[in-house]
Amino acid sequence: MKWLTGCQLIDSPPGLTGFARVSSFIALNTETVTAFARSPSDQIRADAERLSHIVLEMQRCFVLHLCKELAPGNVSFPQFFLLTYLDRKEVLTMSAIAQKMGHTTAAASGLVDRLENLGYVMRSVARDDRRKVMVCITPKGSALVRRIREEMVGNLMKVLNHLTPDEQKAWLQIYSKIYDYCQSK
Incomplete structure (x- = not known):
């Protein structure tokens, strides 16, 4: 046959x-x-393959737009990510920054050097242990984060306008669940 x-x-x-x-x-x-x-595992694999394509394309779309916005401030996407993280925290050690960014301490230090030269972050030493380098965001860095986040919100509002209210709610619920999963890792 x-x-x-x-x-x-x-x-x-x-x-x-x-x-x-x-x-x-x-x-x-x-x-x-x-x-x-298809068996359930085949369907999950096919869905995961489709989602991997969608996620990569969405990231490319958002990152390309974000990079255009960051160019005037001479800040890269990883530097902006660090600024957004610092904006939520009061102060971070260099080792905490390295861990969050998935870099070595030396690479994280280079990232912070550039942001410090642009006036977006400030370094200091810890009072209790002078070997610890502490990093905090400056008002100029916080202003950049607020401006770009506002632009991101505007862009996401355009995307949401293409969805029905039920789709908007479902998208937010699904992304929230994925976010929670990623935060637990």
Whole structure:
């Protein structure tokens, strides 16, 4: 018996009479048409593959727009991410910054150097341990974060306007759940 999968004609394995598992194609017996359901794990994999494409494209879209906004301030996306994190915290140690950014302490120090030269952050030493370098955001850094966040809110409002109220609610619930999962890791 011959099977057509996608665009490729293949011979069925010996002993296979009428059913075969074809992961992501509709299998066609050359005599009759038969559709095979995916197993739940196959469906999850297919959905994850589709979501990986969507997530990458959404990140590219948002990051490209964000980078255009950051260019006038000479701040990169990783530097902006650090500024947003510092804006929520009072003071962070260099090691905490390195951990949050997923960098070595030396790489985090380079990131902070650039932001300090632009006047967006300030370094100091801890009173109780002079070996600890403390970093805080300056009013200029907070103003940049507020301005760009406001632009982001405006852009997200444009996206939300393309959704029904129920879709908006569902999107927020799903993203909140994903956010909580990511924060727990």
